[in-house]
Amino acid sequence: MTWRRMHENTANPFGCVINGGFSGICMTMVFAFSSCLLLSSCDTARRQSIHNGTTQPILSASPNPVPAGDLDQPLGTTQVSWNTGSQAIGDLYVKVNRSSELFLARGSVGTLNIKWIQFDSLYEFRLYAKKRSKLLASLEVTRDN
Numbered sequence: 001m002t003w004r005r006m007h008e009n010t011a012n013p014f015g016c017v018i019n020g021g022f023s024g025i026c027m028t029m030v031f032a033f034s035s036c037l038l039l040s041s042c043d044t045a046r047r048q049s050i051h052n053g054t055t056q057p058i059l060s061a062s063p064n065p066v067p068a069g070d071l072d073q074p075l076g077t078t079q080v081s082w083n084t085g086s087q088a089i090g091d092l093y094v095k096v097n098r099s100s101e102l103f104l105a106r107g108s109v110g111t112l113n114i115k116w117i118q119f120d121s122l123y124e125f126r127l128y129a130k131k132r133s134k135l136l137a138s139l140e141v142t143r144d145n
Contacts, residue, residue, distance in 0.1 A: 057085040059127045059137035066117045066143040076117040076143045082127050084108045084136060091132060095124045106130075117143050 059082045066076035084090035089108055093101040104125075105112050117123060123141040128134060 055083075055085040057090070057127060057136035058083040059125060059139045061114075061125065061139055061141045064139075064141050066141065068119070068144040074118060075115060077113060077115045078117055078141055079111060079113050080104075080125055080139075080141075081111045082107075082109065082137070084127065084129070089130045090136060091128045091130060093126045093128065093132075095126065097121055101126065114141075117141060119143050119145055 059080070061078045061080045063078060066078050069076060080092070082090060082092055087108055089106060091103065092105045092110070092112065093103055094114075095101045114123075121143070125139045125141060126135060127137045129136055
């Protein structure tokens with residue numbers, strides 16, 4: 001038996017070399033392994049935050065600023081979303097201009113439609129750890145004139 005014949009008859013569990021060329025299975029394995037190595041370094045931060053059970057707190061409003069719209073409509077609408085970044089419960093408050101804070105909602109994650117945004121007012125939304133023990137995030141919302 002010649003070397004070539006022996007090579008052709010050798011067991012090939014991964015199907016990498018067939019008749020002197022690379023098979024599709026082998027190319028797929030090489031690509032998958034390379035991709036895994038490349039992407040694993042990009043995914044480290046996400047895996048660490050999942051492992052720790054925490055991420056950065058998020059507080060956002062959309063749209064912000066609230067469009068002026070029709071000047072005959074004194075109230076505009078925005079959607080406020082929050083995430084405490086953990087399983088911990090958070091409290092959402094709003095401070096309008098120089099008034100005292102008003103409690104709006106409670107939860108580790110949530111979305112709230114705010115339908116009372118007026119012209120010439122500043123709305124500061126604040127996300128606290130439960131019972132206002134720690135400010136997690138704040139956000140200013142305005143309305144275009």
